[in-house]
Each structure stands twice: as C-alpha cells, then as structure tokens.
Amino acid sequence: xxxxxxxxxxxxxxxxxxxxxxxxxxxxxxSEVTTSGxxxxxDSKLLDNSSESGISDDLAESGASAMSGASAMSGASAMSGASAMSGASAMSGASAMSGxxxxxxxxxxxxxxVVPDNLAVPNLEIALYRDKKSGFNLxxxxxxxxxxxxxxxxxxxxxxxxxAHLYVNGKKIQRIYGRYTHLPQSLFRPGINMVMVSLNxxxxxxxxxxxxxxxASVAIQRDEKLFEVxxxxxxxLMVAKAD
Numbered sequence: 001x002x003x004x005x006x007x008x009x010x011x012x013x014x015x016x017x018x019x020x021x022x023x024x025x026x027x028x029x030x031s032e033v034t035t036s037g038x039x040x041x042x043d044s045k046l047l048d049n050s051s052e053s054g055i056s057d058d059l060a061e062s063g064a065s066a067m068s069g070a071s072a073m074s075g076a077s078a079m080s081g082a083s084a085m086s087g088a089s090a091m092s093g094a095s096a097m098s099g100x101x102x103x104x105x106x107x108x109x110x111x112x113x114v115v116p117d118n119l120a121v122p123n124l125e126i127a128l129y130r131d132k133k134s135g136f137n138l139x140x141x142x143x144x145x146x147x148x149x150x151x152x153x154x155x156x157x158x159x160x161x162x163x164a165h166l167y168v169n170g171k172k173i174q175r176i177y178g179r180y181t182h183l184p185q186s187l188f189r190p191g192i193n194m195v196m197v198s199l200n201x202x203x204x205x206x207x208x209x210x211x212x213x214x215x216a217s218v219a220i221q222r223d224e225k226l227f228e229v230x231x232x233x234x235x236x237l238m239v240a241k242a243d
Contacts, residue, residue, distance in 0.1 A: 109172060112213065113205035115160060120144035121209040122160050123237030126197050126216045128183075130227065135185040136220075140164060140176065140197060143237040149177045150202040160199075160207060167196040188222045192229065195220070209235065 115121050122145035128136045140147070146161040153161045164176035168187045176197065183195070196217040199207045207214045216233040 110165075110200065111205045112208040113201050115207055115209045119158070119160055121235060122199055122207060122214055123233075123235045124197065124199055124214055124216045125233045125236055126195070126218055128195060128218055128220060128228065131182065135187070136183045138166070138181045138183055138195065138197070140179045141237060142179070142199075145199060147176075147178065153202060162199055162201045162207065165198045165200050165204075165206075167198075169194055190222060193220050193222055194218075
C-alpha cells in the first residue's frame with residue numbers, strides 16, 4: 001500500500017515538473033516573439049525615416065533644380081528683356097532722329113541773332129570723311145559767310161562774319177575757326193552718332209534767318225564702311241556758289 005502511494009506521489013511530482021517546464025518554455029517563446037516584434041517595429045521605423053529622408057532629399061534637390069531653372073529662365077528673360085529694351089531704345093532713337101531735321105533739335109545754348117535784311121543769308125553744309133588713322137575729318141562748305149577767329153574779323157559790312165560751333169551727340173565740343181577740323185575717335189560711341197555745326201557771331205549768338213537757325217548735321221554709323229546715314233542743312237548751298 002505504501003509503495004502505491006509513493007509511486008502516485010512521484011508520478012504527480014513528475015507531472016508537475018513537466019507542466020512547469022512546459023510553461024517556462026512557452027513564456028520564453030513569447031518573450032522572443034515580443035522582442036523580435038519590437039526590433040521589427042524599430043527597424044521598420046528606421047526604414048520609414050530613411051525613406052522619408054530620401055524623399056525629402058530628392059524633393060530638396062528637385063526644388064533646388066527647379067529654383068535654379070527658374071532663376072536661369074528669369075535671367076534669360078531679363079537678358080531678353082534687356083535686349084528688347086535696348087533694341088526698342090535704338091529704334092526709338094532712330095525714329096526720333098528721323099523725326100527731327102537732321103536728327104537734331106534746335107540749339108538753345110545761345111541767343112539767336114537775325115541776319116540783316118540787306119545782307120545775304122549764309123549757307124552751310126558739312127561732310128565727314130573717315131581719317132586713315134583714327135576718327136573723322138570734318139569739312140565745312142559755306143557761302144556768304146566769312147569764317148575765322150574774332151581777331152581776323154573783316155571790316156566789310158557786305159558779308160556776315162563769325163565762327164562755327166561743333167556738337168557731337170548733342171554735346172558742345174568746341175569752336176571752329178576754319179573749314180577743316182579733325183574729330184578724334186574718342187568723340188564717337190558705337191552705333192549711331194550725330195555731328196552738328198552751327199554758324200555763330202563772334203559773341204556766340206547763333207545766326208538765324210526766317211525764324212530758322214543756320215546749321216547743318218550728319219548722322220553716321222561709326223563702325224560701318226558706308227557710315228553716313230542722313231544729312232541735313234537748314235540753308236543748303238549750290239556747289240558752284242560755295243566760297
């Protein structure tokens with residue numbers, strides 16, 4: 001009887017031991033699963049962050065390229081606009097010159113003086129010739145006008161005396177006391193230039209007749225072989241009549 005009881009107790013202890021061991025193994029498996037799951041989640045999160053970071057970098061690069069492209073386009077547009085404005089200005093300038101006598105407005109830096117009724121109205125034309133070394137040579141053709149410095153003013157009351165004033169692109173450059181003057185290259189800018197000459201009394205008043213100033217002008221394209229664009233004279237003269 002005692003042997004049977006001892007056998008039953010030993011069997012029960014063995015069964016309990018097996019149950020405990022089985023439970024311990026199950027808990028260990030669950031722990032491994034949980035730990036593995038947490039690592040998976042962490043890895044997934046890291047991968048997600050890495051992916052987002054990559055997308056952000058791509059977007060940043062794309063945005064930078066877009067901005068760079070936009071800037072380039074903007075710069076191109078600005079250059080194009082500048083060219084268009086430059087072209088418009090050139091056209092506007094050309095139109096303005098074609099709209100005025102010889103491309104020059106009336107001279108306002110000196111007072112007008114009227115040629116007396118008993119004297120012939122002076123005539124003036126000008127011509128430019130390219131100098132072989134640099135710049136241009138200016139030729140004045142006059143009639144009924146005694147040109148020279150004040151100290152050589154003639155005593156004759158039958159002809160107007162005086163000198164000339166030279167303007168380049170609207171700026172007064174110098175007095176002219178003779179028919180031939182060299183104009184240095186530095187006076188001219190690229191493109192169209194305007195040279196104008198007026199006839200003046202020795203007190204610098206500009207000679208006028210019939211409410212018109214006596215002047216002549218020529219427009220040139222500085223760097224063109226055939227440089228003369230347009231000529232004008234308020235009182236032109238006949239070649240045979242030139243002094």
